[in-house]
Amino acid sequence: MLKSGSHYEVLVIGTGFSGLCAAIKLKDRGLEDFVVVDKASGIGGTWLANRYPGAACDVPSHLYSFSFAPNPNWSHIYSRQPAILDYMHNVAERFDLNPHIQLGVEVLETVFDEAKGRWTIYYRDCAEEGARLWVTARFIINGMGGLHRPSFPAIPGRDRFAGKAMHTAQWDTDYDLSGKRVAVVGSAASAVQLIPKVAKAAAQVDVYQRTPNFIAPRRDRAYRPWERRLFSLLPFTAKLHRAAIFWRLDLLLFPLVKRPRVRARGARQLRRFITAVVRDKALQKALTPEYELGCKRILISDDFFPALNRENVDLLTTGIDSMDECGIVDGAGVHRPYDLIVYATGFSIQEQFFGLNAVGRGGVTLSEVWAEGVQAHRGVMLAGFPNYFLTTGPNTGVGTTSVIFMIERTTDWIMQAIDRARETGSTLDVKPAAQHAYNDRITKELDETVWASGCDSWYKSPNGRIEVLYPGNATMFAREMRRPNFDELILETRP
Numbered sequence: 001m002l003k004s005g006s007h008y009e010v011l012v013i014g015t016g017f018s019g020l021c022a023a024i025k026l027k028d029r030g031l032e033d034f035v036v037v038d039k040a041s042g043i044g045g046t047w048l049a050n051r052y053p054g055a056a057c058d059v060p061s062h063l064y065s066f067s068f069a070p071n072p073n074w075s076h077i078y079s080r081q082p083a084i085l086d087y088m089h090n091v092a093e094r095f096d097l098n099p100h101i102q103l104g105v106e107v108l109e110t111v112f113d114e115a116k117g118r119w120t121i122y123y124r125d126c127a128e129e130g131a132r133l134w135v136t137a138r139f140i141i142n143g144m145g146g147l148h149r150p151s152f153p154a155i156p157g158r159d160r161f162a163g164k165a166m167h168t169a170q171w172d173t174d175y176d177l178s179g180k181r182v183a184v185v186g187s188a189a190s191a192v193q194l195i196p197k198v199a200k201a202a203a204q205v206d207v208y209q210r211t212p213n214f215i216a217p218r219r220d221r222a223y224r225p226w227e228r229r230l231f232s233l234l235p236f237t238a239k240l241h242r243a244a245i246f247w248r249l250d251l252l253l254f255p256l257v258k259r260p261r262v263r264a265r266g267a268r269q270l271r272r273f274i275t276a277v278v279r280d281k282a283l284q285k286a287l288t289p290e291y292e293l294g295c296k297r298i299l300i301s302d303d304f305f306p307a308l309n310r311e312n313v314d315l316l317t318t319g320i321d322s323m324d325e326c327g328i329v330d331g332a333g334v335h336r337p338y339d340l341i342v343y344a345t346g347f348s349i350q351e352q353f354f355g356l357n358a359v360g361r362g363g364v365t366l367s368e369v370w371a372e373g374v375q376a377h378r379g380v381m382l383a384g385f386p387n388y389f390l391t392t393g394p395n396t397g398v399g400t401t402s403v404i405f406m407i408e409r410t411t412d413w414i415m416q417a418i419d420r421a422r423e424t425g426s427t428l429d430v431k432p433a434a435q436h437a438y439n440d441r442i443t444k445e446l447d448e449t450v451w452a453s454g455c456d457s458w459y460k461s462p463n464g465r466i467e468v469l470y471p472g473n474a475t476m477f478a479r480e481m482r483r484p485n486f487d488e489l490i491l492e493t494r495p
Contacts, residue, residue: 001125002037002102004133010034010418011121011137013107013356016045017404018143018391020088021066021411023097029415035135036097039106039126043092045145047085052171052190052342053197055081058218058300062242063249063402066091070238072231078220078300108132110140111359112386117427117494119387139387139418141411142356149355151348153185157323167343168194177201181337183328185320186344188213189297192304194344195313205313206336208320208328211296211456212289214270218300246401246474253400254473256294257449267293277305286317291455297399349458349468353394360385361429374467377435377488378481380410386429386492387421389414394467395442397459401474409481417484426491434488445471 009031012022015038026034042048057064061074064084069091075083092098104126111120118138124131150167152158166172168190182202184191187209199205231238255262271288278284287305289296307313319331327337353374358366361384369384376382379396380389390396391410398406421428446452446466451459459468470477 002035002105002123002133002135004135006135007118008033008035008135008137010139010141011119011135012036012141012143014038014045014143014145015040015043015092015101015103016047016143016145017066017088018145018407018411019043019045019141020091020095020097021404021407022141022143022391022414023100024066024068024091024095025411025415027095027097029419032100034100035137036101037105037107037123038101038103041103043101043103044085044088046169047081047088049169050081050171050190051173052168052194053177054193055168055190056193057084058189059402060245062238063245064404066404067242067408069094070231070235070242072235072238073228074223076220076222078218107356109357109359110388112361112388114361117386117492139389139421141389141391141414142393143391144356145392149348150343151346152343153320153345155185155320155323160325161323161327161338161341162325163327163338164340165343166340167345169347175340177340179203180339182206183208183336183338183341184344185341186210186346187315188344188346189299190346191344192299192301194342196301196303196307198342199307199310199313202340203312206328206338207308207313207315208330209286209315209317210319212287213296213299214267214289214293215273215299215301215304216270217273218302220302246405250400250473250475257399257451257471257473260292263293263450274305277309279309283308283315286315292450292453294399294450295453295455296457346458353467358385358388360388373463373465374461375435375439377430377438378413379470380413381417381428381430381435381489383430383432383435386427389417395439395446395470396477397469398472398474398477399469405474406477409478413481413484417489420484420486421491424491424493426493429490429492431488431490438488442471 010026012019015036019036023036040048057079060077061079065071071087105123106126107121107123109122113120118136119140120134120136122132122134150169177198178201180202181204182198183206184195185208187207195207256266274284274287308315316330321329321331329335354367364384374394376390376393379393391407396406396410417428449471451466451469459466461467
């Protein structure tokens with residue numbers, strides 16, 4: 001277990017893909033004086049938490065993996081949750097990361113000590129009650145992702161429901177769905193994966209949809225045995241396959257972000273997909289979005305629309321008025337009883353940014369700095385928070401690629417910055433003017449994207465600023481993050 005009072009050169013928060021990537025890159029440099037902490041009982045981040053029926057990735061498997069740790073044996077084009085979690089465990093074993101990982105450690109607060117040029121990290125041992133412990137580190141790499149704090153809707157009476165209730169990220173794998181009356185609140189990414197599986201076992205499934213989503217065919221299939229043998233025997237073929245996936249996504253999807261005519265053409269194609277699969281005319285209309293294609297996340301599924309054709313599945317679009325001990329009262333005043341209510345309502349991205357209290361120079365907190373808007377320098381550093389790095393910080397999301405590709409780019413940038421600070425014995429900070437200039441630029445560019453076209457989405461903060469996404473494609477981001485521009489940074493040599 002983590003020993004209170006210890007000091008590390010680097011402390012990494014999180015054992016999802018970000019934390020594993022950072023740990024591997026540190027070891028590549030011969031740096032062994034680091035620790036990776038996570039409040040969970042196992043590694044995996046969002047893939048440890050999300051165990052609901054049908055949980056899978058919507059990025060092709062060969063791209064949703066580290067470029068330096070290919071897996072020739074992916075079973076499907078789109079991997080299921082167990083396969084992804086197995087891959088992460090194999091990576092941790094292959095790169096000998098487990099001795100550096102401390103689980104059941106919840107970081108509560110990080111405080112920068114200006115006199116010593118290092119951070120004090122306050123934490124608690126999740127196996128014990130009450131004790132506030134601490135360690136110190138010269139550098140912090142915050143690898144906390146955005147898909148780990150479940151979001152629940154504010155529905156009157158939600159706590160009154162006496163049946164079974166669970167979020168998709170808190171799935172009870174022992175619960176028997178057979179013959180149950182199930183309500184699914186939400187119809188987005190996790191719902192379109194969950195509902196087809198639940199509908200096969202439950203007696204009745206009611207889907208409470210607030211806003212319809214654009215859904216494209218997934219076209220998933222198992223890799224053929226000869227394909228997997230080819231990837232194993234000739235690794236360059238797996239690299240070519242990965243590259244083909246990358247360029248197809250980066251070149252074909254990005255025009256949707258910038259070009260209205262491309263979006264209009266794509267929207268027509270996806271509307272035809274609805275009418276080709278869904279039999280009921282009224283249901284077709286209820287499933288057809290009115291906003292521009294790409295303003296919200298585009299989902300992919302082969303079995304969601306067919307599931308809605310089932311006799312035991314109903315799509316309800318009048319909203320939810322309230323809940324009581326037995327079930328849900330919808331917006332039209334109709335009461336329906338349920339055995340199980342599932343919240344497929346996503347995650348709180350704001351909680352990712354504000355869930356960990358960081359105190360920088362002069363006692364200024366991260367919450368104070370971000371009170372009027374979340375932003376960072378190139379998504380990875382914050383002025384006034386020296387030697388503190390983010391792997392998936394503000395405006396580092398790209399809708400055309402794998403988040404793992406982005407994590408590799410930000411982590412490589414971070415490693416180069418840490419190398420320079422260690423070589424020069426310096427504390428590394430950001431020039432405020434450089435941070436402001438960068439955010440002014442990307443904000444103007446984001447205003448010209450589909451994400452600013454008017455719909456509500458989790459890409460935006462409550463004040464309307466797009467805080468999650470980068471305005472370019474993956475290639476553009478990689479070019480910007482190839483190496484740090486040290487003219488934008490402050491290297492303060494310590495005595």
